[in-house]
Structures are given as structure tokens and as C-alpha cells.
Amino acid sequence: MSAIPTSASTARRAGAAHNRYLIGPAADVLLLGGASLVVLPIVALLWPEGSNTATLAAVMAIIAHVVNHPHFAHSYQLFYSNFKKRAFGNALPPKLRARYLFAGVLAPSLLLAYFTYCVLTKNANLLGLSANLMFFLVGWHYVKQGYGMLMVDAVLKRNFFDDKGKIKLQANAYSVWMTSWLLINRALGEHNYWGLDYVAIKIPDALFVVSICVTVGTSIAVLPVLAARLRGSSRLTAGAVAYVSSLYLWLLTSNPALWLVIPAFHSIQYLVVVWRYRLNQEKLHDPASRRFFRSRPTWVSLASFAVTGLVLGYIGFWHVPSWLDTHTGIDQSLFGGALFMFLCWIFINIHHYLLDNVMWRKDNPDTKRYLFGDS
Numbered sequence: 259m260s261a262i263p264t265s266a267s268t269a270r271r272a273g274a275a276h277n278r279y280l281i282g283p284a285a286d287v288l289l290l291g292g293a294s295l296v297v298l299p300i301v302a303l304l305w306p307e308g309s310n311t312a313t314l315a316a317v318m319a320i321i322a323h324v325v326n327h328p329h330f331a332h333s334y335q336l337f338y339s340n341f342k343k344r345a346f347g348n349a350l351p352p353k354l355r356a357r358y359l360f361a362g363v364l365a366p367s368l369l370l371a372y373f374t375y376c377v378l379t380k381n382a383n384l385l386g387l388s389a390n391l392m393f394f395l396v397g398w399h400y401v402k403q404g405y406g407m408l409m410v411d412a413v414l415k416r417n418f419f420d421d422k423g424k425i426k427l428q429a430n431a432y433s434v435w436m437t438s439w440l441l442i443n444r445a446l447g448e449h450n451y452w453g454l455d456y457v458a459i460k461i462p463d464a465l466f467v468v469s470i471c472v473t474v475g476t477s478i479a480v481l482p483v484l485a486a487r488l489r490g491s492s493r494l495t496a497g498a499v500a501y502v503s504s505l506y507l508w509l510l511t512s513n514p515a516l517w518l519v520i521p522a523f524h525s526i527q528y529l530v531v532v533w534r535y536r537l538n539q540e541k542l543h544d545p546a547s548r549r550f551f552r553s554r555p556t557w558v559s560l561a562s563f564a565v566t567g568l569v570l571g572y573i574g575f576w577h578v579p580s581w582l583d584t585h586t587g588i589d590q591s592l593f594g595g596a597l598f599m600f601l602c603w604i605f606i607n608i609h610h611y612l613l614d615n616v617m618w619r620k621d622n623p624d625t626k627r628y629l630f631g632d633s
Contacts, residue, residue: 327571404504411497
């Protein structure tokens with residue numbers, strides 16, 4: 259006869275069941291990409307290619323204040339929290355410490371040096387290349403995050419992929435990234451970003467066709483890999499939705515209206531993971547998450563983290579660049595009237611991708627501890 263579960267064992271099982279999700283079964287599916295499967299087709303119907311998107315742009319600018327910009331700010335809050343210990347201490351392996359140093363110190367220094375050189379030499383064309391670099395890295399970041407969501411779901415549900423399956427998924431993700439970047443360059447031509455023109459790279463038709471063929475081939479190859487993980491009680495529905503939506507729905511479109519909306523869904527996907535990370539950090543009573551008030555309640559700490567992200571996002575994306583554009587004597591006839599807005603937005607976007615590439619690595623012990631907690 260089986261033993262009658264005690265309240266303690268029942269609680270343990272309840273906790274284990276909770277740890278199978280970032281938030282919950284339905285919420286994970288919706289917030290990791292499922293909601294975009296409904297919203298984006300509606301947006302495409304209301305704003306087909308060639309239509310005026312001014313109203314949509316204004317709405318998404320407001321949403322960006324509370325969703326997109328905090329998602330960037332949170333990466334800085336997590337990365338530079340206890341940075342000295344991570345980069346210079348002995349808690350992390352040397353290779354990972356080197357990654358922290360590169361992303362946290364060397365990379366931003368090189369970006370600032372590049373921007374300074376372009377401004378001092380009045381080279382607007384060279385500066386415009388950084389916009390294309392940002393869009394190049396956008397695709398890289400999106401597919402890595404989509405793949406990462408699938409891997410997180412696999413760990414939470416103990417439904418793991420073998421090495422061959424991971425290789426197929428990664429190959430497909432990177433092929434979609436390349437096709438997306440080629441598509442953007444073919445669709446844009448000459449473009450303007452915060453008053454500064456940049457020219458997209460001319461893509462030969464043959465290269466674009468080859469990229470599409472590779473994407474189709476790798477997509478077919480991952481179908482059985484995903485299908486095998488969508489059966490049973492531990493099926494990876496949320497992870498699969500995140501992977502598919504991040505790659506195909508968010509990247510393989512040439513509709514400018516969708517480009518305005520998609521970053522919000524990407525940011526929501528990111529915020530779900532960050533909040534799970536922070537909640538586990540609070541539960542484990544990490545001093546790094548309680549820098550000022552060691553005994554404050556969990557909800558106060560989480561609220562403080564969120565409000566800080568809102569404030570930092572506003573400062574980085576609006577206040578600082580607006581002040582610099584107003585109070586510096588930059589040649590507006592060459593760079594336009596929003597040079598520092600351009601520089602700050604490009605810098606934060608590129609640097610964010612580099613920070614994430616270090617924080618969310620599978621060999622990062624902080625990720626293992628705080629993202630998955632005791633699951």
C-alpha cells in the first residue's frame with residue numbers, strides 16, 4: 259500500500275509542479291510568444307504593407323516606455339550587479355570571467371571609441387554602418403533567445419534534447435537569422451534612423467535564394483525534433499511556441515507595421531525570464547539582490563527592481579540623449595538634430611545583445627541557480 263503523503267511531501271510536490279513553468283502553463287505559452295500568433299496577423303490586416311503606420315508607431319512608442327526599454331535596462335541591472343566579483347573574483351571559471359570583462363568593459367569602450375571617431379571626423383556614412391550592425395545583431399539576438407526559451411522549457415520539464423537535436427535546432431535558427439537579415443537589406447534600401455541615413459547592403463538574388471533553400475531544409479529537419487517533444491505530460495508547448503514565433507513570425511516579414519510591434523513581444527518574452535530569475539534570487543536571499551534593504555519583503559524588492567528598470571530605460575533612451583542633443587554644438591546639418599538619440603539607441607541595443615550572450619550561457623552558474631532555482 260502506498261504511503262499517505264504528508265503535508266510536507268505534498269508541498270514538495272506542489273513546489274516541483276510549480277517549477278515546471280516560469281509562471282504557469284497558459285501564461286508561459288501566451289507570454290513566450292503565443293499572444294503574438296494572434297496579435298500580429300490582426301496588425302498585418304489593419305496595416306498592410308504600404309499603409310500609413312503613424313498611429314501605430316505612436317502607440318508602440320508609449321508601450322516601449324513600460325515594456326521595451328525596461329527589458330534593456332534589466333539586462334544592465336542583472337549584469338553589473340556584483341560585477342566586480344564575477345569579473346575579477348574566483349567564483350567563475352577564467353573563460354567566463356573573460357567574457358564578463360569583454361562584454362562589461364572592453365566592448366562598450368570600443369563602441370564609444372568608434373562613435374567618437376565618427377563624430378570627430380564627421381563621417382556620417384561610417385556612423386550609419388552601426389545602424390546596419392544593430393539590425394544584423396537583432397536577428398542573432400532574437401533566434402538565440404527563441405532557442406534559449408526552448409532550452410529553458412526543456413530543463414524545467416526535464417524533457418531534454420540530445421546533441422543532434424540541438425545542432426539541428428541551432429542550424430535552423432541561424433539560417434533563419436541569415437535569411438531575415440538578407441530580407442531586411444533587400445526591403446529597406448536607403449533608410450533613416452533618428453535623422454541619420456544609412457544604406458542597406460545590396461544582396462545578390464542568388465545568395466538570397468540559397469539562404470531560403472537552407473532555411474527550408476533546416477526547418478524540415480527540425481520538425482521531427484520538435485514533434486518528439488510535444489507528446490506526453492512533459493511536452494514543451496511553451497518552448498516550441500517561443501522558438502517558432504521568434505524565428506518565423508518575428509523575423510521573416512517585410513511589413514514595417516509588424517516591425518513596430520514585434521519588439522514588444524520579444525521584450526515580454528525576456529521579462530518573463532528576468533522576473534523568474536529575480537524571484538528565485540529573492541527566495542534564495544542573495545545579498546546581491548538586497549543591496550540596500552536586506553530585510554525588505556519580496557514584493558518590495560521586485561517592485562523596486564521594476565521601477566528602477568523603468569527609470570533607467572527613460573534615462574538611457576530619452577533623457578540623456580535629448581539633453582545632449584540640446585546642449586552640445588554638434589553640426590546638425592551633417593548628422594541631423596538627433597545625433598545623440600541615434601548614438602544612445604544604437605549603443606544600448608548592441609551592448610544589450612553582448613551582455614545577454616554572457617549572462618544566459620548554460621555554463622554560467624548564476625543562470626543555473628537563479629533561473630531554475632531548486633527545480
